[in-house]
Amino acid sequence: MGQTLTGLLTSVRAIAGRPGTPPRARPGGGPDPELLAALRLCGDHLAALAASGPLTDARRTRLIASIGALTTACSTPGADAFDALLRTGQQALDSGGDAGARLALALADEATALRARSKGAWRLRGNALDALGRSEEAITAYERHLALQQNTAAARDVERRIATLRAAGDRIDEALALVGDGSEGGEGATGAVRLSRRLPAADARAAFTELVRLRTTERGAADPAVRRLAALYAEHRRLSDRDPMADPLLGGAEPLGVPGLRRFLAGRTVCLVADTPHTAEQEQRPGSSLAALIGGSDLVVRCDAVRHAAPTARTDLHAVTLRGDSPWKGPRWDRRATARLVFGDPLPHWRLALRSRLVPGAQDRIGDATLRRPLHDPALLGEAAADAEGPASTAYTVLRLLDFLGTPARVDLIGFEGPAALSPREREWIGARAGATDDTAVRITLR
Template identity: 40%
Template structure:
């Protein structure tokens, strides 16, 4: 236990005028308990009580949230892993601390190790998904404009990133952002640099540029994860959360069709991804089920992923609670609740709450632009303005099918 002199660092006085706060007080108490429980050096092996006290101190350090406290949590977790290499709790503590520090790759590895050891903690797979998604968002953002982030990618590791205002003022927000990402800076630092970079790129290329829109989408997803995390398991009815990035991955490279209306769809075998909307018959294939009508009678019907469209957020949360446990493998998270109006996605405010689920999911698929074939069957059932939008972009039409690709 010789490495615990970091207690002095964690218990250092806060800045003038700032109280210690309950999290820091709990950390100091936990460290005091740990030191009181620790045996003299080389006198006896580490028992269960001491091991649990060590992990509890690490948990309090993570809850405190400062960089020094998080580094202390990593040290405590590493001590736990060195004592018990197959401890799920020690690996989970390590993952959480690294994640909070912004060390996404190492955190992902630790979460995966936790699951491989048989962790049944309900949050672990969600936290792993979040860590992976944050990495994807940052990698996407850095790679969209390689010429504008050059320099920062090569010199990021171990260097100061500077303030975001300085980067924007010198038209160097791109390298500053890439440097923060490459150095695995704290999430707050990365977020500030990300904000400056998005602002600069929107001013330089305009909000209509396809790459800027994708950049804004990655930024929106990253900020949502930092601010809100992912939905709690009870709200998800036991299903995995599906973000914009997850949904893009599900759709990518697949031929897709959106079926309007509840009738039987005989051509399902012609597509790799079949999207049903609101009500549909039992026994029908539904790789994706898009719902805008809370009174839908098909909540219980099996679906791969269920997307729930509703606004404002409280209405969406109430709608999600209608999901039937076991009826779907995945549920769209908050990043997919209003794709038409969301500036991180389509940003088209001209469509009101009466917009159909079929049109909304079709627009989402068209915007993601990762399907080699995208058809809509039964467009005649849509509202006139929705039909006009589809007709204006149709590449081919038959009596029942309209192709957008």
């Protein structure tokens, strides 16, 4: 990958021109100046990636591939590189972090300069500004997108996001009116705290937190105004974490966080069942030892798409990992389960997948954002996001989460051999914790 990255960086700079020189369209219908400027931005980003060490993150790999496709389009006479430019911007955004969002924003700026009436360019700009926490600017870009968008169904997500950003800003405005003397930030009552809906999201959260702390110290938690301020703060944080949904309870389902999952598992025996034809056949066979083991467990866990188990087969916890560039486009999760956990990153994709694929009434509890990336969340396991064997399987993610929580009485694995076998690293982790092994299950005693 290092040689490939170096070669691509050389190609990008050769097409875009020397660093520091203004982009020029080549004679005879060469790339537009905006495309050359975009290539130069990509070249700078590639240089930073090359300096950061070996690349093992699949999302960054996809970004590098999309930059390569953009480079090819810009160097091909007569090719329309605009779509490649938008794809590169989206991959930059999907790669995560402020650096990726800044590159996406810069590419969106070039795209809107190139085609001012491109709804895709304005959507990309809004998403990038949103990811950077620049809410008011994001709203403006989203509104430009909606003015050009003719697809009513596609517009709903953007309309919902605009409503969320405005609602979060309204909470800030009400808080300022509640604590202030007319000056922004309420300096007359709380000192030098500066809070504004125009602040970047991270700064606004920090300022809001400090405002609540200071007012609580001054007047006490029992003061009615302080209680309302705390409620506004909680609503603002909730809106920062997720958009409202048309049916937020999905037929009465409750959000499930880390404490709730710990209680859900406490003292129970858990059976994690692989979805294979053999396991499904044994599970339905009367008198089989495997069926007895599954039926005798307090909680039955199944992962991802369950194709072989009977529709009536018991599922107490269903866990699924979002895969691919558009995970919100997959089949809906309509198998009945007591609780459902959805693992995925980045956060916007996770949100969209939940809105698109959850089915009202198909679950009683839904894992919230605190459970969407347990292996890599610093508040939970906090491990590196990738290794040489690729992304973790859903079953392994569930096992690590159960081990971290430490409340189940026992965990049994059923059918994880052959096509359903876990990776060597995952099997090694399991082997180090296996309390007993037989023909049907690997029994793990959690720490």
